[in-house]
Amino acid sequence: GAVVSQHPSWVICKSGTSVKIECRSLDFQATTMFWYRQFPKQSLMLMATSNEGSKATYEQGVEKDKFLINHASLTLSTLTVTSAHPEDSSFYICSASGRGRHSGANVLTFGAGSRLTVL
Amino acid sequence: KNQVEQSPQSLIILEGKNCTLQCNYTVSPFSNLRWYKQDTGRGPVSLTIMTFSENTKSNGRYTATLDADTKQSSLHITASQLSDSASYICVVRRSGGSNYKLTFGKGTLLTVNP
DSSP: OOOEEEEOSEEEEOTTOOEEEEEEESSEEEEEEEEEEEOTTSOOEEEEEEETTSOOEEOTTOOTTTEEEEEEETTEEEEEEOSOOGGGOEEEEEEEEEEETTTOOEEEEEOOOEEEEEO | OOOEEEEOSEEEEETTOOEEEEEEEOOSSEEEEEEEEEOTTSOOEEEEEEETTOOEEEETTEEEEEETTTTEEEEEEOSOOGGGOEEEEEEEEEOSSSSOOEEEOOOEEEEEEO
16 A cells, blocks of 8 residues: 655754654655644644645745745655754654555555654 | 534543544535544554545444535444544545645544543
């Protein structure tokens, strides 16, 4: 089945540094990738949607200069949290949508998530 | 406005009991509806995906139903286990165009107690 690899699974960084999270679709072409943020015991909150080769579309209230998203290829999207602060500590999840390489069916698969802790 | 509403927000049941989670949507035009299970601290995992013509689909102890006329879906869990404790998310895809948008429900947090 379609697999999305997300890493790192957890990261601790100092305040003011930047952190990059990668999301890769392993066996399908991800034409669209979604990035979410999730606080403890709360639902997924969509941050942005990106299509391969295009600029990401950010949801209202999400700072695009703070959360840089790159979707340069059909298998890779990255989220960079710039100048991270303790309030950016959260669980970040990506999902990828596209067509399965073998089945041709639409797939929507989530990564395992990345827990960011900013000290 | 395209929306997905899930109920209840949270649910506590005893191990071995059955339960049903609800999902109502206003997304149009409809393409498909998916149910995901998300364990704490993990990414969501797909349980079922249903298109317009499908009324029911099972995945082990999970059975999803879809009524495209009333725009309602349910997820029934049979003989619950402790490992079923998780958040269950309903996601509806709108059809048409190459850049479709998914609409997520806020999820139902299920707790199964021994």
